[in-house]
Amino acid sequence: MLHVVVTMMVKEGRMEEFQGLCRELRPKVLAEPGCLAYDYTRDLAGPFGGRGLEPNRVTLLERWESLEALKVHLTAKHLKETGARMAELRASVEVRCTEPIF
Numbered sequence: 001m002l003h004v005v006v007t008m009m010v011k012e013g014r015m016e017e018f019q020g021l022c023r024e025l026r027p028k029v030l031a032e033p034g035c036l037a038y039d040y041t042r043d044l045a046g047p048f049g050g051r052g053l054e055p056n057r058v059t060l061l062e063r064w065e066s067l068e069a070l071k072v073h074l075t076a077k078h079l080k081e082t083g084a085r086m087a088e089l090r091a092s093v094e095v096r097c098t099e100p101i102f
Contacts, residue, residue: 001036002070004062007094014089015056021089022058025082032076034069038062056091070097 010018022040029038039061043053064070073079087093 001100002064002067003098003100004060004064004070005096005098006060006062008058008060009054009091009093010056010058011089011091012056018058018086018089021082021086025078025086028078028082029073029076032069032073034065035073036063036065 019040026038026040029035041059041061043055043057045053062070064073
């Protein structure tokens with residue numbers, strides 16, 4: 001099993017449009033073989049302090065059964081098409097792939 005953490009900053013004034021594309025893409029990805037989770041999240045004021053809230057930050061938390069399933073996902077037509085539209089709405093993106101320690 002592996003996780004993908006995608007941190008995106010959405011361009012000012014484009015969040016509603018960006019979220020619409022997220023809603024469009026999510027069920028298609030969840031239907032892919034090997035996808036265990038595909039959750040878009042936003043900052044929340046929690047009890048931890050530290051970094052301030054970023055209203056334009058969206059974090060995508062993905063969980064996949066295998067690296068092979070993730071590789072197939074990256075070739076999916078719906079990801080390429082919707083992803084290209086999403087890229088136009090983002091100011092930045094950072095992607096990390098992780099695996100459980102135990």
